[in-house]
Amino acid sequence: MAKNDSAPSLMNTSIIKKFVMSITGLMLILFLLFHMSMNLVAVFSTEGYNMICEFLGANWYALAASLGLAAGFVIHIIVAIILTLQNQKARGSIKYAVNARPKEVEWASKNMFVLGIIVIGFLCLHLTQFWYKMQFAELMGLEEVSAGGVMVSPADGAALIQYFFAQPLYVVLYIVWLGALWFHLTHGFWSAFQTIGWDGKIWFSRLRCISNIVATIIAIGFALVPIFFLIKSLCCSGCCPA
Numbered sequence: 001m002a003k004n005d006s007a008p009s010l011m012n013t014s015i016i017k018k019f020v021m022s023i024t025g026l027m028l029i030l031f032l033l034f035h036m037s038m039n040l041v042a043v044f045s046t047e048g049y050n051m052i053c054e055f056l057g058a059n060w061y062a063l064a065a066s067l068g069l070a071a072g073f074v075i076h077i078i079v080a081i082i083l084t085l086q087n088q089k090a091r092g093s094i095k096y097a098v099n100a101r102p103k104e105v106e107w108a109s110k111n112m113f114v115l116g117i118i119v120i121g122f123l124c125l126h127l128t129q130f131w132y133k134m135q136f137a138e139l140m141g142l143e144e145v146s147a148g149g150v151m152v153s154p155a156d157g158a159a160l161i162q163y164f165f166a167q168p169l170y171v172v173l174y175i176v177w178l179g180a181l182w183f184h185l186t187h188g189f190w191s192a193f194q195t196i197g198w199d200g201k202i203w204f205s206r207l208r209c210i211s212n213i214v215a216t217i218i219a220i221g222f223a224l225v226p227i228f229f230l231i232k233s234l235c236c237s238g239c240c241p242a
């Protein structure tokens, strides 16, 4: 008797966890759209970009947003780990992934966990390069941080961008990161909407199309910044006085 009762309750908690994954995932996508738009300002105006960085420094509202964002990331990751372990255990009965999937979405949907790990790995590198030298440095009361030996203000995000993306290795690493993020989002976006109830045959193909568009906008929008600053530094090293 107890055995029969446990199946539906396991199913219910899986649905709740998938719901939490979807809401936090959509929240993270909103952050990515905001972060990407903010970064693109650096391409047009480094002064404008630094004004935004100053606004988003160690001010209470920026710190509150950072804490909310960190909580969203942590919840998304912990629930993903729990669901993946649960699925491995219950393989064949309850599955986290949607069963009726067309072949072309198989790869991203099957590899969401691995893609997520790659995204987080690169995110750690990214945070040490930027967040640690900016918001964290401001919190620690530092007035200057090092950008390749040159001391700059922690609010000088443009100087850090120029320094890191003048190095081709970092640009390549960021593009690999954005590739993994693209695959993760192409599945994550439509899957999240499906979980919260936006279902049906017509909407399934529409959502998949919107998913690809959103993931591509995010990946290309982010990639433009490292590529632009690499080209700028290569051009500048040929034409600017030393």
Ligand code: HEM
Binding pocket: 032, 035, 039, 053, 056, 057, 065, 066, 067, 069, 119, 123, 126, 127, 130, 131, 134, 135, 136, 157, 161, 174, 181, 222, 223, 225, 226
């Ligand atoms: C490729 C171009 C990117 C550039 C130039 C860039 C730049 C920055 C900068 C300057 C900061 C520090 C902001 C501050 O502390 O005031 C930052 C923080 C951050 N970035 Fe990025 N970023 C990029 C891509 C990404 C991507 C793809 C992700 C996520 C997958 C990401 C996630 C974050 C997070 C979570 C923070 C901490 C935000 C906070 O403190 O609230 N970034 N980034």
